[in-house]
Amino acid sequence: MNQELIGTLDQTIVLLQQHRLDELRELLSELHPADLAEVLQELEEEDRTAVVQLLAGPTAAEAISELEPEEQAELVTALPPAQAKAILDEMSADDAADLFAELDPEKAGALLDLMAQEEATDVRELLGFREDSAGGIMTTEFVAVQAHRTAAEAIEQLRREAPSAETAYYVYVIDAQERLVGVLSLRELIVAPPETEVRAIMRTNPVSVHVNEDQEEVARVVQKYNLLAVPVVDDQGILRGIVTVDDVIDVLEEEATEDIYRAGGVSEAEYETDLEGAIWPSVRARLPWLLGLLFLSLLSGKVIETFTPLINQVSALAVFITTMAGGSGNAATQALTVMVRGLATGEVERGQLIRAVWREARIGLVTGLICGLVLGGAAMLWNGSPWVGLIVGLALTINLMLAKAAGSLVPVIIQRLGLDPAVASGPFIATITDTFSMLVYFTIASLVLHAVF
Structure with a gap:
């Protein structure tokens, strides 16, 4: 933690103790979600919960998504149901699925029941895949258009769906059965004449991975083809989700850490180092x-x-x-x-x-x-x-x-x-x-x- 964040942490603790909550909310709203997550990690459990309750749903969701899944689970379960629902509904489906994977079935079921039906369905779908597979790390929030749509219609659809999508750098093209048939970049879509059909400007045979592909292989595909996201398909070629580059970076870090520890004869129990914990x-x-x-x-x-x-x-x-x-x-x-x-x-x-x-x-x-x-x-x-x-x-x-x-x-x-x-x-x-x-x-x-x- 840099000196600026240490100062913010000290201010946070003081403002909490003095119950100056409006000032605290203003202070924290200016932080990047990753910095806010770092501040949350340093707070005591009770203070951390109090801070999250001060924040709006989207802000809290972004910050919590930057924490480790076990920390997310601990924090969300400590919140009142209404606050937990607001945060879970704002989280991306893949982050929420990682969180639920850390909970016992009873608690996970209770929290899923709080979520909006569409979001809960997406999370349940992701939980059905192996954790270290493409399906386990993908998100179901992406933009897909039909091949017969015009560029103008695709852009209009993009305006409607992009706010909730994980990324909009790529637009995926599907047929009537939702099978992946092509891909085009946002730039290609914007510069195309409005009346041009998407099938005329899309790139066919797009690079993709299977839902059961190991996450290491997914990372290699993204690295090899210099992608910001890779589509994930099932046995029928139906587009099920995408894996974005930020998730790939997490995979690479996780796999490198695992290999280093194993090469030293250290078990999974020690992958997370707690210098203050029991030996x-x-x-x-x-x-x-x-x-x-x-x-x-x-x-x-x-x-x-x-x-x-x-x-x-x-x-x-x-x-x-x-x-x-x-x-x-x-x-x-x-x-x-x-x-x-x-x-x-x-x-x-x-x-x-x-x-x-x-x-x-x-x-x-x-x-x-x-x-x-x-x-x-x-x-x-x-x-x-x-x-x-x-x-x-x-x-x-x-x-x-x-x-x-x-x-x-x-x-x-x-x-x-x-x-x-x-x-x-x-x-x-x-x-x-x-x-x-x-x-x-x-x-x-x-x-x-x-x-x-």
């Missing part, structure tokens, strides 16, 4: 991962224990244990990051997976050779033994190649199993590479020393 939810969320990886890491210890006689014979080998494990873990994490991002953005497609893994393995081989030469040379000079240098250099070369291959292969395997590749987390892959790097290191040491001595 136990975080402890419960992280502990299963840590315990599981702890027992998995015992395999590394078991490998080292197996080769204890070898370490006793050549104590210099112990010096490079952490370097060997750390180098492999770092290499695997790099490959994992590249592959997870490629899978998430669609840059690495299904037919390219083997090539992507092979590329990372080759990168691992080259980087391994260079790092192996450097570390092997250092080990030889340090210990005065060419055999220790050979063991360390050769083991690091092989380990980096295998680590790169594993870091890129594990997400692919997980995706083939129908799971999110981001769950191939950094801690998981690092623990696996720790074990195999020790196995490779001491196996090579055994073979070399056995051949020499």
